[in-house]
Amino acid sequence: MAASKNANTNIPDYEYTDVNTNIFHIDSFKTEWLNRLQPGDVSFQPEDQDSSDALFAKEMGISADTMAELKTVCSLDSLRCHPEDQPPDPDVVPPDPTLKTLIQRKKKQDYRATLKISKNRHDLYADELERLTFGKKPETLDDMVAEGEIILNINVYYPATFEKFCYVRPHITVLMMGSHTLAELRDAICCVNDLQVCGEFSNMPDMAPDFISKDHFKSAFFYFEGVFYNDMRYPECQDTSITTIEWAKDRNFPTYTQAKMEDTRFVDLKIKVGFPYLYCHQGDCEHLVIITDVRLTHKDDCLDKKLYPLLTHKHRVSTQKCAVCHVYIGRWVTTNDRFAPSNPCLFCDECFRMLHYDTEGNKLGEFQAFPYVDRGAFN
Amino acid sequence: MSAKRCRRGEIELYRSPVTEDCEHLLSLFQKTDSVRFEVFSKIWKEMNFSHIFHGTVKHEKRSFSRLILDSAYGFLLPPFSFQIRVGGLYLLYSLFQSQTAAPPEPIRLALKDWEHVKKFEKDAMDAQHMDVIYILRQLRLQRAFHFSATPTRLVFRKLRKKESPALCENFIERASRPQELINIDLLEELTNVHDLYGTLKSSVSETSENSSVNLIRDDLIPQLRSTVMDFHKWQSRQGAADEDEDEDEGSGEGMSSQQECSRRAQLIASIKSKAYGEAAEARKSRRHRQVELDYTSSVAGPLGSSRSGRTKLSLKARTNESLLVLGDLYEGVTSSSTISQLCSLDFKPEDKPKDSKIKVLMKTR
Ligand SMILES: [Zn+2]
Ligand SMILES: [Zn+2]
Numbered sequence: 034m035a036a037s038k039n040a041n042t043n044i045p046d047y048e049y050t051d052v053n054t055n056i057f058h059i060d061s062f063k064t065e066w067l068n069r070l071q072p073g074d075v076s077f078q079p080e081d082q083d084s085s086d087a088l089f090a091k092e093m094g095i096s097a098d099t100m101a102e103l104k105t106v107c108s109l110d111s112l113r114c115h116p117e118d119q120p121p122d123p124d125v126v127p128p129d130p131t132l133k134t135l136i137q138r139k140k141k142q143d144y145r146a147t148l149k150i151s152k153n154r155h156d157l158y159a160d161e162l163e164r165l166t167f168g169k170k171p172e173t174l175d176d177m178v179a180e181g182e183i184i185l186n187i188n189v190y191y192p193a194t195f196e197k198f199c200y201v202r203p204h205i206t207v208l209m210m211g212s213h214t215l216a217e218l219r220d221a222i223c224c225v226n227d228l229q230v231c232g233e234f235s236n237m238p239d240m241a242p243d244f245i246s247k248d249h250f251k252s253a254f255f256y257f258e259g260v261f262y263n264d265m266r267y268p269e270c271q272d273t274s275i276t277t278i279e280w281a282k283d284r285n286f287p288t289y290t291q292a293k294m295e296d297t298r299f300v301d302l303k304i305k306v307g308f309p310y311l312y313c314h315q316g317d318c319e320h321l322v323i324i325t326d327v328r329l330t331h332k333d334d335c336l337d338k339k340l341y342p343l344l345t346h347k348h349r350v351s352t353q354k355c356a357v358c359h360v361y362i363g364r365w366v367t368t369n370d371r372f373a374p375s376n377p378c379l380f381c382d383e384c385f386r387m388l389h390y391d392t393e394g395n396k397l398g399e400f401q402a403f404p405y406v407d408r409g410a411f412n
Numbered sequence: 413m414s415a416k417r418c419r420r421g422e423i424e425l426y427r428s429p430v431t432e433d434c435e436h437l438l439s440l441f442q443k444t445d446s447v448r449f450e451v452f453s454k455i456w457k458e459m460n461f462s463h464i465f466h467g468t469v470k471h472e473k474r475s476f477s478r479l480i481l482d483s484a485y486g487f488l489l490p491p492f493s494f495q496i497r498v499g500g501l502y503l504l505y506s507l508f509q510s511q512t513a514a515p516p517e518p519i520r521l522a523l524k525d526w527e528h529v530k531k532f533e534k535d536a537m538d539a540q541h542m543d544v545i546y547i548l549r550q551l552r553l554q555r556a557f558h559f560s561a562t563p564t565r566l567v568f569r570k571l572r573k574k575e576s577p578a579l580c581e582n583f584i585e586r587a588s589r590p591q592e593l594i595n596i597d598l599l600e601e602l603t604n605v606h607d608l609y610g611t612l613k614s615s616v617s618e619t620s621e622n623s624s625v626n627l628i629r630d631d632l633i634p635q636l637r638s639t640v641m642d643f644h645k646w647q648s649r650q651g652a653a654d655e656d657e658d659e660d661e662g663s664g665e666g667m668s669s670q671q672e673c674s675r676r677a678q679l680i681a682s683i684k685s686k687a688y689g690e691a692a693e694a695r696k697s698r699r700h701r702q703v704e705l706d707y708t709s710s711v712a713g714p715l716g717s718s719r720s721g722r723t724k725l726s727l728k729a730r731t732n733e734s735l736l737v738l739g740d741l742y743e744g745v746t747s748s749s750t751i752s753q754l755c756s757l758d759f760k761p762e763d764k765p766k767d768s769k770i771k772v773l774m775k776t777r
Contacts, residue, residue: 044523045561066559111453112506114462123512126467133429138467307566328560333515
């Protein structure tokens with residue numbers, strides 16, 4: 034019984050309906066699917082319709098005539114809702130719709146016509162990302178994604194700040210293959226805090242380095258189902274999860290274990306789809322990580338291995354503009370600044386220097402200044 | 413920020429009208445009492461259903477395809493009746509073909525639902541519904557499926573704004589206690605017990621003309637089964653009559669071959685999926701178990717050796733014995749099955765060739 038039970042646990046079912054699944058092993062899930070399917074089901078090559086039809090007729094023991102009739106009955110033509118030579122414009126809601134969906138859409142279309150606004154940047158961007166990669170083939174066969182490989186959709190959310198009341202939590206969506214390691218996911222996550230410069234530079238604004246704190250704090254971990262996966266690729270990496278593990282040990286929590294993210298492939302993981310996990314870097318910058326989808330590859334996926342991890346969604350945050358000119362993106366935050374209309378206050382580099390330093394570059398008055406990297410600077 | 417809020421909210425606004433449209437289409441299909449694609453596509457055209465994709469702009473095409481395919485997917489699965497599931501398959505096929513996203517958005521098929529689809533295909537095969545089988549094959553040939561872990565992508569926050577979608581009740585197979593109660597397992601169990609009881613009766617009484625033996629009704633099981641079948645037929649006729657009283661007479665011989673076909677499929681689907689669902693497997697494992705038992709009882713067991721004057725072991729001892737014999741096989745067997753296990757320990761296998769029970773069942777099907 035034990036054996037059959039174990040096999041079943043790798044068939045994902047809901048733990049909470051429409052929210053998240055129970056825990057399963059990704060590689061076993063892949064095997065379960067492949068055992069049930071025929072190679073053709075996951076093949077990237079199209080199959081020949083005629084030979085398939087012939088096979089079907091033979092299998093079912095039906096004559097060529099019957100087969101031809103069946104094909105006609107089931108054809109696309111049988112679904113066409115308009116004369117063949119008068120195709121309607123698919124971009125417009127047909128006049129006098131009766132379907133509930135179309136009535137709803139017509140309302141929106143009419144409303145939109147009154148607004149006359151052009152599409153915003155975000156929409157264009159989402160289109161571009163997707164259109165670029167569908168069914169994309171690599172230059173060499175070596176870079177071809179394998180048939181029957183696992184594809185994961187992963188959402189990485191930005192730390193909740195002022196945007197936490199918004200309907201859409203800012204996040205990126207990355208497509209990864211089952212053979213990728215967690216370290217490869219880490220490298221694909223772009224967080225503004227990796228670029229944050231720490232320190233007060235009001236006395237020497239020219240000394241503020243352009244970046245990058247990723248260089249200073251390489252340690253990071255993922256947390257999935259009781260295991261901390263630490264990044265131990267560099268000698269200066271520290272095990273930042275140990276604090277939590279020992280804290281938990283002292284308090285009779287279930288025991289947590291550790292592993293290396295560079296040694297862990299996604300197929301090795303046991304996870305729940307839809308369940309929130311954790312990515313932590315810079316010591317305290319925490320991101321929710323949700324695996325929203327696990328499935329087999331499909332012929333219309335991006336088939337070029339080199340393009341993975343593949344970013345399919347990136348949240349465009351509005352940039353914070355300079356408080357003086359309202360044109361340029363903020364580069365400096367000042368505090369206790371009597372020149373500033375607010376405390377703290379954001380300035381672009383030019384306005385900041387004009388207001389706070391004389392022509393020789395001497396600091397005027399008392400204030401603190403911190404270099405600032407805008408979240409929107411990534412767009 | 414508010415613009416984005418609208419955008420995400422907008423696609424969600426379509427969820428309920430989309431479901432309503434799909435349900436309307438399927439209810440018209442249900443009224444025809446047919447499982448023919450020809451009939452489905454006629455309704456599709458009359459409703460101008462292809463137009464449901466029209467008027468979507470840019471990336472909305474894809475998210476709308478995703479939404480409507482996810483909404484239609486449920487109709488392919490239980491607890492819906494066979495006819496509705498056929499309609500659900502046709503709907504998925506037609507939506508997949510008609511969508512405006514390019515490349516087409518695939519239909520997500522969850523691993524846990526695979527066996528339902530295979531069983532559905534088998535039922536269609538048994539009833540020789542060529543169009544059903546062909547369309548299912550076509551979808552696989554066209555790589556219309558994403559073989560997934562879950563029917564939809566899961567984003568944790570869904571939790572809070574979840575509105576439980578009410579399943580369309582008319583589409584669900586009518587619940588029926590008699591069928592659920594008198595299922596294949598029970599019939600088989602009853603056959604076993606019945607046979608054993610008969611053997612027991614004749615073994616205690618010296619003369620075969622003993623009147624108490626005559627009290628056993630030989631045709632108990634077939635009769636029970638046919639009564640349930642009659643009930644089911646009556647029930648589905650009642651259902652049809654409820655919907656349309658004028659056609660009351662039509663449910664008899666006057667049915668068109670198409671109606672008959674779907675009636676038959678419905679009957680097969682409902683009776684079979686409910687009553688005979690796991691029949692093949694259950695029988696096999698049970699036969700297997702019987703053999704093991706036979707072996708021990710005739711070779712090693714003192715129990716089967718003497719007919720009269722044997723000492724009966726206590727129930728507990730017999731249970732332990734059977735557990736010992738059965739080993740792993742015992743695990744996972746429903747409690748009702750233990751009745752026959754315990755009884756059969758007491759008997760020689762020669763009395764009853766094991767296949768005869770199966771034959772009774774086969775005959776009654
Ligand atoms: Zn971060
Ligand atoms: Zn400025």
